[in-house]
Amino acid sequence: MDGLTTVLWQPAVSIIVLLTASLFIWVIGEKGEKAVTAISASAITAALLFLAPLSPYVLAGHVQVIRYSILPPFGLSFRVELLSISLALLFLFTGLVLTFYTGAYPLESGKRRFRTVFLFVLACSVGVVLAGDLLSLFLFFEAMSLSFFILVIHNREQETISATFKFLYMTIGGSVMYFIALAAVFNQAGELAWRDGGIMTAGGPYTLLAFIGFVVAFGMKAGMFPLHLWMPDAYGQAPAPAVTLSSMIMLKTGAYGILRITHHIFGIDLLRDVSWHNYVLVLAVISILYGSSCAFATRDLMRRLAYSGIAQLGYITLGITMLTPDALTGGVYHIMAHAMMKGTLLLCAGAILAKTGKRNIDDLAGIGWKMPFTMICFSIAALTAVGLPPMNIFISKWHLGLGALDAGQPLLLVVLLISSMLNAAYYLPIAIAAFFGERNHDLHEKLSWDRLPLGMSLSIVVLTVGCLAFGLGQINIPLQWARAITAGFFY
Amino acid sequence: MHHLPAVSVLLPFLFAIMIILFSRRVIVIKVLAVVGSFVSLAVVAAMFPALMSGETLGTGIPYLTFPLPISFRADSLSIFLALILSFCYLLATIYSLGYMGHSHAPERYYSLLVASQGAIVGVFMAYSLIGLFLFFEIMAVLSFLLVIHEEDEPAMFSGSKYLFMTVGAGLAVFFGLVVTYYLAGRLDFVPGGYITQSSPYAAYALFAFLAGFGLKAGMFPFHIWLPDAHPAAPAPVSALLSGCMIKTGAYGIIRVIHFVYGLDVVRAISFDRVLMVLAVITILLGSALAMQQDHLKRRLAYSSVAQIGYVLLGISLLTERAMFGALFHIFSHALMKGTLFLCAGAIITQTGKKYISQLAGIGYQMPVVMISFTIAAVTMVGIPPFNAFISKWHLAVASLETGQSALVALLVLSSLLNAVYYFPIVINAFFSNENKSVKTSFIRDEVPASMIWTTALMALLCVGFAFIYPNWPVIAASNIASAIF
Numbered sequence: 001m002d003g004l005t006t007v008l009w010q011p012a013v014s015i016i017v018l019l020t021a022s023l024f025i026w027v028i029g030e031k032g033e034k035a036v037t038a039i040s041a042s043a044i045t046a047a048l049l050f051l052a053p054l055s056p057y058v059l060a061g062h063v064q065v066i067r068y069s070i071l072p073p074f075g076l077s078f079r080v081e082l083l084s085i086s087l088a089l090l091f092l093f094t095g096l097v098l099t100f101y102t103g104a105y106p107l108e109s110g111k112r113r114f115r116t117v118f119l120f121v122l123a124c125s126v127g128v129v130l131a132g133d134l135l136s137l138f139l140f141f142e143a144m145s146l147s148f149f150i151l152v153i154h155n156r157e158q159e160t161i162s163a164t165f166k167f168l169y170m171t172i173g174g175s176v177m178y179f180i181a182l183a184a185v186f187n188q189a190g191e192l193a194w195r196d197g198g199i200m201t202a203g204g205p206y207t208l209l210a211f212i213g214f215v216v217a218f219g220m221k222a223g224m225f226p227l228h229l230w231m232p233d234a235y236g237q238a239p240a241p242a243v244t245l246s247s248m249i250m251l252k253t254g255a256y257g258i259l260r261i262t263h264h265i266f267g268i269d270l271l272r273d274v275s276w277h278n279y280v281l282v283l284a285v286i287s288i289l290y291g292s293s294c295a296f297a298t299r300d301l302m303r304r305l306a307y308s309g310i311a312q313l314g315y316i317t318l319g320i321t322m323l324t325p326d327a328l329t330g331g332v333y334h335i336m337a338h339a340m341m342k343g344t345l346l347l348c349a350g351a352i353l354a355k356t357g358k359r360n361i362d363d364l365a366g367i368g369w370k371m372p373f374t375m376i377c378f379s380i381a382a383l384t385a386v387g388l389p390p391m392n393i394f395i396s397k398w399h400l401g402l403g404a405l406d407a408g409q410p411l412l413l414v415v416l417l418i419s420s421m422l423n424a425a426y427y428l429p430i431a432i433a434a435f436f437g438e439r440n441h442d443l444h445e446k447l448s449w450d451r452l453p454l455g456m457s458l459s460i461v462v463l464t465v466g467c468l469a470f471g472l473g474q475i476n477i478p479l480q481w482a483r484a485i486t487a488g489f490f491y
Numbered sequence: 492m493h494h495l496p497a498v499s500v501l502l503p504f505l506f507a508i509m510i511i512l513f514s515r516r517v518i519v520i521k522v523l524a525v526v527g528s529f530v531s532l533a534v535v536a537a538m539f540p541a542l543m544s545g546e547t548l549g550t551g552i553p554y555l556t557f558p559l560p561i562s563f564r565a566d567s568l569s570i571f572l573a574l575i576l577s578f579c580y581l582l583a584t585i586y587s588l589g590y591m592g593h594s595h596a597p598e599r600y601y602s603l604l605v606a607s608q609g610a611i612v613g614v615f616m617a618y619s620l621i622g623l624f625l626f627f628e629i630m631a632v633l634s635f636l637l638v639i640h641e642e643d644e645p646a647m648f649s650g651s652k653y654l655f656m657t658v659g660a661g662l663a664v665f666f667g668l669v670v671t672y673y674l675a676g677r678l679d680f681v682p683g684g685y686i687t688q689s690s691p692y693a694a695y696a697l698f699a700f701l702a703g704f705g706l707k708a709g710m711f712p713f714h715i716w717l718p719d720a721h722p723a724a725p726a727p728v729s730a731l732l733s734g735c736m737i738k739t740g741a742y743g744i745i746r747v748i749h750f751v752y753g754l755d756v757v758r759a760i761s762f763d764r765v766l767m768v769l770a771v772i773t774i775l776l777g778s779a780l781a782m783q784q785d786h787l788k789r790r791l792a793y794s795s796v797a798q799i800g801y802v803l804l805g806i807s808l809l810t811e812r813a814m815f816g817a818l819f820h821i822f823s824h825a826l827m828k829g830t831l832f833l834c835a836g837a838i839i840t841q842t843g844k845k846y847i848s849q850l851a852g853i854g855y856q857m858p859v860v861m862i863s864f865t866i867a868a869v870t871m872v873g874i875p876p877f878n879a880f881i882s883k884w885h886l887a888v889a890s891l892e893t894g895q896s897a898l899v900a901l902l903v904l905s906s907l908l909n910a911v912y913y914f915p916i917v918i919n920a921f922f923s924n925e926n927k928s929v930k931t932s933f934i935r936d937e938v939p940a941s942m943i944w945t946t947a948l949m950a951l952l953c954v955g956f957a958f959i960y961p962n963w964p965v966i967a968a969s970n971i972a973s974a975i976f
Contacts, residue, residue: 383632386658387665389625401669410695413669417662424658432651436642474553 008064010054011078011130014047014088018123022116029112036115037103037455043119044096047126051088058082059484065132065193071139077132079194083485087129087256087335094248094339095122097459101347102241104455106354110154114239117150121245128253134182134192134265141178141253145171145221148250151242152234163233170230174217181213185265194260196491198267203274207266211276214261219280222254223310224317225287232298235306240350243302247309247346248339255316255335259328263489268323281321285415287314292422299361301349304426305342308385311419312338318412319400325490327403330396332482337384337392340466344381345427347460348374351452361430368434371450373457375434377464382427387420390471395479492541493550496563496616499534499573500626503527503609507602514598521588524601528584531608532577535570542570542967545974549618559678561625564618566680568818568971572742573615575822575964576735579829580608582945583727589939590726590836600640600725607633607731614739620671620678620751623743624664627707631657634736638724649719656706656716664703664743670696671751680750682974689759693752697762700747701769708740710803711773714796718780721792726836729788733795734829738821741802745814749975754809766807771901774800778908785846787835790912791828794871797905798824801886804898808889815972816885822964823870823878827953830867833946834860837938847916854920857936859943861920863950868913873906876957881965 021043025036063081070076078084099118107114124147127140149171153164184206186192189199200207220227235243258280262271271277291311295304316338319331351374352367353359368375384391397416404412450457470476506527513519541548549564565573584604591600610633613626631654639650672678674693675686686693706713717737721729744766748757757763777797784790798820805817837860838844838853854861870877873884883902890898936943956962 388628388632388661389621397665398669401666402673405670405673405692410670410692413666417666420662420665421655421659424655428654428658429651432639432647432654436639437647438643 007066008054008080010050011066011080012068014050015123015127015130017043017046017050018119018126022119022123025119026112026116029116033103033111036111037099040099040103040115040119041096044092044099044122048089048092048096051085051092054080054085055089058085059481061488067132074133074135074192076136076139077193078130078136079132080130082481082488083256083259083332084129086481086485087252088126090336090339091122091126091129091249091252094343094463095245097343097462098241098244098248100455101244101350101459104453105239105241105350107154107239114151114154114242117147118241118245120147121151122249125249125253129256132193134185137257137260138178138182141217141221141257142175144250144253145175148242148246151245152238154239154242155237157237159233160237163230163237167230167234170220170227174220174227177213178217179213181210181217184210184213194264196264198263198265198270200266200270203270207270208274208276211261211266214257214265215280218254218257218261219283219317220254222251222258222313222317223287223291224254224280224283224313225290225310226283228287228291228310231310232294232303232306235309236300236303240302240346240353243306244343244346244350247305248343251309251313252316252335252339255313255320255331258317259320259331262320262323272323277321277323280317284314284317284321285412287311288318288415288419292419292426296422296426301352301359301361301364301430304361305345305349308423308426309342311422312342315396315400315416315419319396319403322400322403322407322409322412324403324406325486326399326406328489329479329482329486330399330401330403332485333399333479334393334396336478336482337396340463341381341384341393344377344460344463344467345385347456347463348378348381351450351456351460354456355450355452364430365433365437368431369447371452372447373450374452374460375431377460378434379431380464381467382431384467385427386424391467392470395471395476492538493548495534495538496549496565496569497552497554499531499538500563500609500613500616502534503531503605503612506530507606507609510598510602510605517597520597520601524584524605525581525588527605528577528581528608531612532574532581535573535577535612538565538570539574541565542567542574543963543970545970559619559621559672561617561619561622563613563616563622565616566618567967567974568742568745569615569618571818571964571967571971572738572821573612575825576611576738577608579734579825579949580604580611580731582829582949583731583833585941586730586833586836586945587725587727589942590840592939594640594725596640600637603633603637604728607637611735611739615742618680620668620680620746623746624661624668627664627739627743628661630736630739631661634728634732637728638720638732640725640728641723645719646723649716649723653716653720656713660703660706660713662703663699663706667696667699667703667747670699675751678751680746682750684749684751684753684756686751687753687755689756693756694760694762697747697752697757697760698765700743701762701766704740704743704747705769705803706740707737707743708799708803709737709773709796710740710769710799711776711796714773714777717796718789718792721795721832722786722788726788726832726839729791729836730829730832733792733832734825737795737799738802738825741799741806741817741821744803744806745817745975748806757809763807763809766803770800770803770807771898772800773797773803774901774905778905778912782908782912785848787838787845787847787850787916788832790847791831791835794831794909794912795824795828797909798828798871801882801902801905805882805886805889808893808895810889810893811972811976812885812892813889814975815969816882816889818968818971819885819964820879820882822968823882823953826949827867827870827879830863830946830949830953831871833942833949834864834867837936837942837946840938840942841936847919850916851919851923854917857938859936859947860938861917863946864920865917866950866953868917870953871913872910877954878956
């Protein structure tokens with residue numbers, strides 16, 4: 001492909017297709033579930049087909065910035081490079097899987113609204129990773145965060161509304177911080193675009209202000225301690241597909257933002273000079289330990305998964321802020337690994353909730369004999385979360401560990417292991433109690449299959465295979481991509 | 492020939508899948524389980540010539556990709572251990588036909604049993620630390636499911652204890668792996684080791700491995716899962732846990748200190764001293780606690796703790812003769828402790844008695860089983876010509892050679908303790924004066940034939956090898972020990 005001379009149209013068109021499709025769903029929404037699913041799926045597939053052919057081009061190390069002279073004064077820009085494209089493909093793929101799940105998920109009312117906003121959030125999140133400068137990113141980031149609240153508030157109960165407001169106010173606080181940071185960066189550097197090695201040249205109060213602003217804005221999205229407060233409540237109240245969307249896609253945009261500003265706004269040389277990244281690193285470690293401990297303590301399945309997400313996002317942030325190549329590889333790989341693992345767990349939890357209405361872990365004993373398929377997938381994902389080889393998270397932990405040693409911090413490796421132990425402590429008992437135990441004995445006879453709608457079972461299977469498959473083949477493509485991404489940052 | 496290591500690992504898994512697929516009829520499950528176990532043993536046995544010649548088998552075809560690919564290879568150490576343990580697996584599988592005759596979920600039990608045989612062979616055949624770790628974890632999950640097979644409250648509790656401790660052990664090994672990879676950039680096995688520079692990181696890694704593998708082996712202070720898990724599991728599974736699975740921990744330590752880290756590093760950070768101290772404590776503590784138990788299987792479990800202490804002691808002396816003693820003790824302990832657990836299972840099946848104090852006069856009700864028990868108990872004490880004599884003898888001589896004469900006293904003391912806690916059971920079984928009213932003429936054992944004859948065969952092998960020429964376990968173990976040093 002002779003992409004160097006022609007201006008790439010794919011990013012803009014992909015997003016436009018997704019946005020148009022979401023509008024279209026709103027227009028015809030009440031006509032039928034199947035049509036809505038078909039439209040969403042074909043729009044996402046189209047976007048995938050537009051972006052996927054760019055991968056050889058970006059894998060070869062090419063970068064292209066596309067600038068549109070709309071939205072004065074700075075214009076809208078996209079940047080096609082390996083990191084953006086791979087994350088966009090991941091988001092689209094998981095979004096596609098989730099579309100089928102959502103299509104089959106029994107939402108009580110307001111399906112049209114839900115599905116429209118769902119696709120809109122997906123489109124914006126793809127925009128976030130494809131955006132070529134801070135302002136374009138801000139645009140998509142805001143649109144994504146603000147529209148997500150419609151998904152959270154879906155059930156419109158008292159607790160739901162208070163959880164949503166918590167989310168909304170925190171998001172707006174984050175946006176304000178982002179805005180301040182944006183102004184500080186513009187004041188210091190005179191531009192807002194990504195550049196290798198960073199655009200900030202010197203430390204100083206304004207630079208620090210910008211750093212804090214970005215960390216607050218992105219850290220909030222990534223559920224970083226102490227900005228995680230919205231997460232458990234929102235996860236506890238929102239419908240399962242919305243939670244999964246948030247976990248697999250939206251949280252990752254926060255991690256992505258931290259990665260971008262680390263390497264393309266501040267630059268690792270500057271950060272190593274002033275060692276601000278260590279503050280984020282400490283917060284990431286606290287997130288990991290705090291999230292895992294809280295997950296262990298809570299008895300509500302969805303909230304447990306939310307706290308576990310705080311810990312898992314801590315891994316990614318840790319990988320980014322250790323500033324070593326191996327750690328970054330681990331962090332980037334973990335974006336994919338966590339999407340698959342947590343996606344499976346959340347979809348299974350959603351299936352249980354939809355089928356039985358049970359969400360307290362104590363009530364889940366013996367559920368494996370009523371929903372064997374769901375609970376087998378849940379168990380596989382739980383083992384993945386503990387980091388057993390050859391599943392995905394083993395690979396990311398492996399690289400994070402190597403990076404920690406590279407940074408001269410073997411204690412960080414110990415933190416990862418403690419967290420893995422806690423993962424085992426809060427996931428495995430669910431899986432064990434689902435199948436085994438004295439009180440389940442009489443259930444053996446009554447073994448019945450799950451009878452989930454096809455879309456739900458299919459999406460759970462795809463994500464479970466995603467947990468397992470990549471370590472088994474001869475070549476691990478996501479790992480190769482993660483390494484290539486890292487190589488682009490540490491040249 | 493060079494495909495055999497991979498085949499021996501994958502075949503049991505294949506059979507496990509077949510058992511699940513054809514689980515309609517119980518008889519099919521049982522046939523498949525025994526055939527699968529036998530065929531895997533046969534494949535391992537086919538590698539016997541390589542064991543004797545010291546050749547390394549393997550195609551070098553890599554599998555999986557996670558950080559490093561694995562390829563199955565087998566040197567004589569792998570084949571030696573795989574052969575012994577596969578044989579124990581076959582006997583335990585046949586024994587299960589009787590013991591688990593009317594148990595629930597036969598398809599689950601047998602498929603897990605056969606799959607765990609594959610996992611344990613995989614531990615030995617995956618010729619790198621990373622492959623060892625992979626099969627180690629698979630084995631942990633499978634054996635957890637076997638331990639909780641009864642699904643009653645004690646089984647669930649001790650199973651969970653075992654699972655979480657093993658997961659912890661796995662994470663300690665993971666720590667060691669990452670550090671080792673960071674230091675050397677490789678994780679394969681090379682005789683003599685390839686990390687020759689002592690450094691703090693090397694020390695962290697080695698002690699992490701010690702914790703991880705030591706936990707698996709039941710070493711003090713990580714032995715606490717073992718006395719709970721062994722009694723809770725079904726008898727054949729206890730025999731396998733004790734006879735086979737805890738040996739993989741000792742195997743891991745051998746591989747780490749002789750095939751990854753050089754002996755200089757091991758000595759420089761006084762790893763061998765620490766291991767020796769822990770081994771001594773393990774022996775004494777295991778024996779002392781075994782004496783206090785009235786529950787038969789718990790006594791056997793604590794005795795296993797003590798016996799694995801011998802193996803670790805042999806490893807820690809770092810001499811050829813001590814290594815020979817350790818390897819041979821793995822072999823002899825697998826047989827004798829296997830026998831004892833199978834006997835305990837037979838007693839439970841026939842009489843339902845679990846406590847030693849109830850066993851007065853049982854020798855007249857179950858003569859074959861209790862004679863097997865006696866043979867194994869005598870072996871345990873280490874009297875010639877029984878197997879364990881050979882290992883204890885070499886351990887004692889090796890202790891003298893390294894100037895650790897105190898260890899000889901320890902070995903003698905421990906043998907004495909063995910006698911103290913095994914012989915009363917035997918004496919009480921045959922010469923009890925408590926219940927004279929019980930029949931004093933022998934009657935036939937009333938347990939299924941598959942249980943009696945596997946138990947008897949295993950007991951026979953505790954002594955049988957002394958009368959066979961050439962005594963291949965001795966030759967193989969001494970070849971391996973001399974190849975290591």
